[in-house]
Amino acid sequence: MIYNFDELIDRKNTSCVKYDALKKYFGYEDLQPLWVADMDFKTPDVIINAMKEKAEAGLFGYPIATEKTYNLVKSWMKKRHNWDIDTSWINFVNGVVPAYSAAVEAFSEEGDEIIVQTPVYFPLFKHIKSNNRKLVKNPLIEENGYYRMDLEDLKSKISSKTKIFVLCSPHNPVGRVWDKEELEELAKICIENNILMISDEIHADIVFKKFIPLASISEEIANNTLTLNSPGKTFNTAGLNCAYAICKNENLMNRFKNVVEKRGISSVNVFGFVALEAAYEYSEDWLEELLVYLKNNILFTKNYLEKNNSKIDLIEPESTYLLWLSFKNTISDYNKVKQKLLEESKVALNEGSSFGLEGKGYFRLNCALPKESLEKALCKIVTKF
Ligand SMILES: Cc1ncc(COP(=O)(O)O)c(C=O)c1O
Incomplete structure (x- = not known):
């Protein structure tokens, strides 16, 4: 791998919705954000450099x-x-x-x-x-x-x-x-x-x-x-x-x-x-490596849930870094699931029902983040469900 998707980047206080709007949307500040569909990886350097060049030209x-x-x-x-x-x-x-x-x-x-x-x-x-x-x-x-x-x-x-x-x-x-x-x-x-x-x-x-x-x-x-x-x-x-x-x-x-x-x-x-x-x-080569990294994160999540005999079921995606997780076999009261995710696991996931009532019982987890952070998140979730 040429590109480093393992780099831990602190996105807090960078004016980004995912990290800086937790209080507004979830009512808590101290959550690990796994919601909005953007990635916790830096854009490829070649894009950053092209933008720097444009910025320096001042036009x-x-x-x-x-x-x-x-x-x-x-x-x-x-x-x-x-x-x-x-x-x-x-x-x-x-x-x-x-x-x-x-x-x-x-x-x-x-x-x-x-x-x-x-x-x-x-x-x-x-x-x-x-x-x-x-x-x-x-x-x-x-x-x-x-x-x-x-x-x-x-x-x-x-x-x-x-x-x-x-x-x-x-x-x-x-x-x-x-x-x-x-x-x-x-x-x-x-x-x-x-x-x-x-x-x-x-x-x-x-x-x-x-x-x-x-x-x-x-x-x-x-x-x-x-x-x-x-x-x-x-x-x-x-x-x-x-x-x-x-x-x-x-x-x-x-x-x-x-x-x-x-x-x-x-x-x-x-x-x-x-x-x-x-x-x-x-940036095509960057994308190829990203796809490998994301696929690994998906498989890691799948294995993590299986290894821990979790009652949470992963709908294994054929695309995207958005994991559709069924909590239907955990607690039947989905408000309780939501509350536990926020108050005990301390993670911010998208609630399934916001995607339509058919999404009730599911939560969406964004796994486009360094594996180390993903593992932390999964540990916090799985120990509570
Ligand atoms: C299916 C889909 N369409 C559109 C968007 C947003 O597109 P844009 O930011 O270009 O408006 C998203 C973002 O998550 C998406 O998942």
Whole structure:
């Protein structure tokens, strides 16, 4: 290993949500934070150095994406995901969530229905509501610790008001990397019913099996899909607010761009572009090592729970560093579980029910941290459950 993911970095008092907002969100200051989806590792040096160079040049006027920026996104999609995209399909925005919210406005009317697969990354609910659309749930099915889609339920939930299906791919928090067959079947249903698909692929690079971008499957699917992505999760640069939408369908892209302009969310931070370029051009080897480290942390957690005969069950993820832990066999009162995690284990995990009621009984643990810190956290949790 060239890169040191074991380095212990004190993130407290660095103005980061994960460490500095514990009191605000959990009511306690002295917790080990295992919640927000960013990593306790430093961004690769090559990105830091590119940003330093930009800072030293002292010019921070309005930036634009250059031909190089577009080409790097295109080559990244090709080499990581075997997806050929065109420059005209890419539109930069200041975040996946703002872009998602804009897409909801662009592709539906007030009162229309939007389907999501719960349990899922919760801001996806919020922006359906804030746009005055109706949230319709198509819950995932869990069988023996593995989640799959319920397409029969999906069909039964479609009405004349259904305009958008939101795919989280790979899925946060259950960690699925959807198979080609699942995606094809899903897309068939959406296309037959005139339902546009928004595919949030922000976790696409952090995968432990082959990831297939939804829109790469066929021309027909590409013409019905708006894909959202960003280097933010992959290279731990979420705070730089640089993301992009990809859409082959010119008409859809124009509708999306109109709302992006109206909302003023097209301007990316000057360092956002610098980081994206350094990431996609020079940081692939860092990503390869990160994936090995994360996979080890996941297996370490699995073994730790098994070794200690823990009643906590890990849903082993195919992607992301977010571990979906079932506490269903521990204490039946989930408020008590929450209280014990906070007051006795002294750890901050995301509560499963915040991802939709289907997440009740689960907690999400972020394992993107040095193994030494992960072991401490697991010890504090396992001794109490
Ligand atoms: C599925 C998913 N989409 C979007 C985001 C956030 O994207 P952004 O910070 O670019 O708005 C996250 C962050 O955790 C996520 O898990």
